[in-house]
Amino acid sequence: MSISIENDLRSELGDFSSIVCFKAVVTGIQEALGEKAALIALVSAGRQRGKQLIEELGLANGNLPLPEVAQLMQKILGKDGTRLCLIDAIEECENGFRVACRETICSSGEAPGSPITLSYTLGALQGALEAVTGKRLRGKQVESVLRGSSQDVVEFAILG
Structure with missing residues (x-):
């Protein structure tokens, strides 16, 4: 299967920008909306x-x-796609799915022990899984590379 996500949005700079700029957007949203509202907005986006x-x-x-x-x-989300993260595994778990990933845009550049959790990445994984499976999901990060795990792990519960 051939998958192309190239949009050629910019003729000289290409379709990608830096993680540093993305993280600045996240920080700005958090400052403007507060941490909880920013989390909701980023997961939704x-x-x-x-x-x-x-x-x-x-x-x-x-x-x-x-x-x-x-x-x-x-x-589509890894190095041949949007480069959002590397997905190591998707498994079925009690009442849903468990996704193990690394090099997420949300965790990149954060210091060990940082309280940052996946937001945009969690949302993108959720949206893609919902679209593929046709099931409504609710995600929760259960492991973090920032807090000692080798991967960022999200569990998605199937809703009704």
């Missing part, structure tokens, strides 16, 4: 983007086996 990527590729509600979903999401 990520969710919309993840869903949009899957829909643009015509893969929504594809009833794909979980290993294929993991491969697909690794392709």
Whole structure:
């Protein structure tokens, strides 16, 4: 399967910008809205983007086996796609899914022990999974590279 997410939005600079600039946007949103409202806004923005990527590729509600979903999401969100994060695994867990990833945009550049949690990344993973599976989900980060884990891990519970 060939997946192309190139939009050629800028003829000279290309379609990607720096993590430093993205993190500055996050910090600005947190300062303007407060931490809780910013978290809600960033998760929502990520969710919309993840869903949009899957829909643009015509893969929504594809009833794909979980290993294929993991491969697909690794392709569109990893180094051959948007470079949001590297996905190591997607597994079924009690009442939903568990996603293990690394090099997330949300954790990048943060000091060990930082209280930062995945926001935009969590939302993008959620939106993509919702679009592929056709199930409404609620995500919660359960492990963090910033607090001693080798991966950022998110569990998504299936809602109703």
